[in-house]
Amino acid sequence: MKMILLGPPGAGKGTHGKIIAGRYNIPIISTGDMIREAIKKGTEIGKVAKDIINKGQLLSDEIVIEMVKERVGYDDCKEGFILDGFPRTVGQAEALSQMNEGKPDIVLELYSTDGEIIERLSGRRVCPDCGQTYHVVDNKPNVEGRCDSCNAELIIRDDDTEETIKDRLKVYHLQTEPLTEYYKKQGILRSVHVAGEMNDVAAEIAKTLEG
Numbered sequence: 001m002k003m004i005l006l007g008p009p010g011a012g013k014g015t016h017g018k019i020i021a022g023r024y025n026i027p028i029i030s031t032g033d034m035i036r037e038a039i040k041k042g043t044e045i046g047k048v049a050k051d052i053i054n055k056g057q058l059l060s061d062e063i064v065i066e067m068v069k070e071r072v073g074y075d076d077c078k079e080g081f082i083l084d085g086f087p088r089t090v091g092q093a094e095a096l097s098q099m100n101e102g103k104p105d106i107v108l109e110l111y112s113t114d115g116e117i118i119e120r121l122s123g124r125r126v127c128p129d130c131g132q133t134y135h136v137v138d139n140k141p142n143v144e145g146r147c148d149s150c151n152a153e154l155i156i157r158d159d160d161t162e163e164t165i166k167d168r169l170k171v172y173h174l175q176t177e178p179l180t181e182y183y184k185k186q187g188i189l190r191s192v193h194v195a196g197e198m199n200d201v202a203a204e205i206a207k208t209l210e211g
């Protein structure tokens, strides 16, 4: 199965994407994680990306398209994959449809209100080592401030400030939201409202994917 996860920042693409990937035994490819890794390693892309991410803007289509094109060609993608955070523009969607391995079978939209998003992202905590995400109220780690998997000290992402979250939402509505209509016209869009308890949302997603 080749799946795209579409949705505003903080809708739960990473959280639910990992659950779905585990169920179908396919990799999850997050362009956000790839870009953060490039920043951490200080690569040429990383140097360009740091300021852009912290302003809540998008990297150029050319850069992310190349990243994804290479990644979906890996052996572990032969049985399918989940794309988290790509495509984010119509240009990226068109490039994906032209990649041999890229044409999606299903697009799962996770939608939420801007108010819910701001609350979610303000409480998000992330493990800097394994990338696992938590929430101070809705998805707490077993030990406060520590990752359940690797015990690292949890951090707040640089782009999770209230001002940057609002900028990311503006960019989402302007540049990415039109993709819901784009994929609806192709008949491959399914949507789930992600407000509510983690387990309830996960169950609703499972039902939507099986239906």
Ligand code: AP5
Pocket: 007, 008, 009, 010, 011, 012, 013, 014, 015, 016, 030, 031, 032, 033, 035, 052, 053, 056, 057, 058, 059, 060, 064, 084, 085, 086, 087, 088, 092, 120, 121, 123, 124, 125, 133, 134, 135, 138, 139, 168, 194, 195, 196, 197, 198, 199, 201
């Ligand atoms: P990226 O890392 O993709 O960020 P994003 O799309 O803004 O999404 P997030 O990772 O913030 O949120 P999420 O939807 O994964 O939510 P999560 O599961 O963590 O991109 C970052 C930046 O990289 C972009 O701004 C851009 O600059 C650049 N970039 C990336 N891709 C690009 C592209 N294709 N083109 C150009 N530039 C690109 O959940 C959020 C929180 O909610 C967690 O704390 C979670 O625990 C909590 N939570 C509470 N209740 C629930 C529930 N019921 N379900 C799920 N989560 C819940």
